[in-house]
Amino acid sequence: MIDLKDVSYSYEGINALNNINLHIEKGEAVALMGANGTGKSTLLKLMNGLLSPDQGVYRFDQEEITPKKLKNTKFSKAFHQKIGFVFQNSDTQLFCADVYDEIAFGPRQMGMNEDDVEKRVNDCLDLLGIQNFKHRQPYHLSGGEKRKVAIACVLALNPEVLVLDEPMNGLDPRTQRWLVNFLNTLNRSGKTLIISTHNLDLVQELSKRAILFDENHSIAADLPSENLFQEIDLLKKINLVDENYQHY
Numbered sequence: 132m133i134d135l136k137d138v139s140y141s142y143e144g145i146n147a148l149n150n151i152n153l154h155i156e157k158g159e160a161v162a163l164m165g166a167n168g169t170g171k172s173t174l175l176k177l178m179n180g181l182l183s184p185d186q187g188v189y190r191f192d193q194e195e196i197t198p199k200k201l202k203n204t205k206f207s208k209a210f211h212q213k214i215g216f217v218f219q220n221s222d223t224q225l226f227c228a229d230v231y232d233e234i235a236f237g238p239r240q241m242g243m244n245e246d247d248v249e250k251r252v253n254d255c256l257d258l259l260g261i262q263n264f265k266h267r268q269p270y271h272l273s274g275g276e277k278r279k280v281a282i283a284c285v286l287a288l289n290p291e292v293l294v295l296d297e298p299m300n301g302l303d304p305r306t307q308r309w310l311v312n313f314l315n316t317l318n319r320s321g322k323t324l325i326i327s328t329h330n331l332d333l334v335q336e337l338s339k340r341a342i343l344f345d346e347n348h349s350i351a352a353d354l355p356s357e358n359l360f361q362e363i364d365l366l367k368k369i370n371l372v373d374e375n376y377q378h379y
Contacts, residue, residue, distance in 0.1 A: 138186065152350070217282055
């Protein structure tokens with residue numbers, strides 16, 4: 132589903148990704164982990180076509196993704212229907228007058244007729260249990276409520292791949308638990324999940340595979356999530372835990 136070969140990227144000469152080689156199969160649940168500034172968010176943006184590699188090749192569903200192809204409206208629409216991105220800060224994603232229009236925005240951009248748009252919106256409102264938000268203004272919602280709306284906006288296009296950047300940030304424990312269960316349900320239904328997270332306590336529930344980034348903006352390890360706590364020295368080395376950390 133996703134294949135990156137020798138991918139590097141820099142912001143104005145500052146290295147952000149260094150020689151990334153990564154293959155993700157359809158239906159996997161993968162966690163990207165590493166200290167702040169190691170390149171996780173940059174990689175997620177690249178996977179979603181918001182950035183293009185300086186070097187290397189990114190293929191999605193066996194098709195190379197390039198700036199030239201993404202300028203083609205038909206290709207771009209097809210690509211963005213297959214992969215959806217939930218940003219770390221929900222406020223970045225929400226800009227319409229009410230929740231209904233937020234969720235309807237994507238399907239409308241894809242040219243769906245209004246009857247189909249309404250069905251998509253109501254299905255997503257029901258799925259996330261937010262029908263009562265339908266006519267509310269997004270900026271009046273709590274952080275957890277905004278996160279649900281942002282996820283609904285992405286799911287309205289029924290993507291095959293769902294990419295989430297630090298989805299647990301700012302959520303209370305109850306909403307975190309709801310989101311873990313919801314994402315697991317999506318994965319069991321066949322969705323591919325790629326999740327950037329610092330949350331060691333939840334990563335084994337969120338994913339089957341962990342990709343660890345180091346401060347050289349490279350992949351330091353690729354291992355089953357259930358084996359993470361057998362690699363405490365590695366977690367310390369890449370600054371995911373401090374020197375005194377012990378797992379019980």
